[in-house]
Amino acid sequence: MTVTTSDLAAAYQRDGFVTRLDIFTEPEISAFRARFDELEAREGREECQIGLQGRHFDDEFIWQMASDPRIVESMAACMGDDIMLLSTHFFCKYPDPDSTKFVAWHQDITYWGLEPPEAHTAWIAVDDADVENGCMQVIPGSHRDGIAEHGTSDRGGNLLSINQEIPDELVDSSRAVPLELKAGQISIHNGQLFHASQPNLSQRRRCGLTVRYIPPEARQVRPNSVGLAWRPVLLRGEDAHHHYPDTPAPF
Secondary structure, three states, X not given: OOOOHHHHHHHHHHHOEEEEEEOOOHHHHHHHHHHHHHHHHHHOHHHHHHOOEOHHHOOHHHHHHHOOHHHHHHHHHHHOOOEEEEEEEEEEEOOOOOOOOEEEEEOHHHHOOEEOOOOEEEEEEOOOEOOOOOOEEEOOOXXXXXXXXXXXXXXXXXXXXOOEEOOHHHOOHHHOEEOOEOOOEEEEEEOOOOEXXXXXXXXXXXXXXXXXXXXXXXXXXXXXXXXXXXXXXXXXXXXXXXXXOOOOOOO
């Protein structure tokens, strides 16, 4: 989907997400998929499911995807001109006929230890993502209600790293919208947007690269969910706050 910058900004402010943005061409995403397939062969499926975090410092193709000017331009329409790359994280769902692997309703911002609590995510479809293979679902407008209470999921198979979930009574799942993407398309969502995903009931892999961006004023006030400090890289604009050590582009 091609939209104007003003339309993108208005939709993002209203809904907390935009989707089906055409970014990578078929040859481009096929080349990136081939590079991910090589990484998957080296690391194994278990690690690729949720374990590949911050690998843009190690693998040039991940850096290329995360810093692509077309994505950065789209992010600027949603969050402003000063943009830092916080981190990257692959989510790779494999066929799950027993329906055991899912992502509970949550807000991203609760994981990252940021103040003010602002971050934005681009979800890059490496494979096609649809309802059958467990694409992301969102609750439009839920980013406007602040940070919700999160509890612990009592359902086995939650892929979230600390097994969080927003209690059912706080989520109107009847309003959920599936974000179906063709490989090479992206969606963008606000870090306070309610989102989740169901098991992959297809025979196809569903791989996506999530890329997290922050404005420079968002400082880290506590360790992130894996107990580490962030190393953001300035991609666009300026950093007038200097909350983080200067980290050069890795490639």
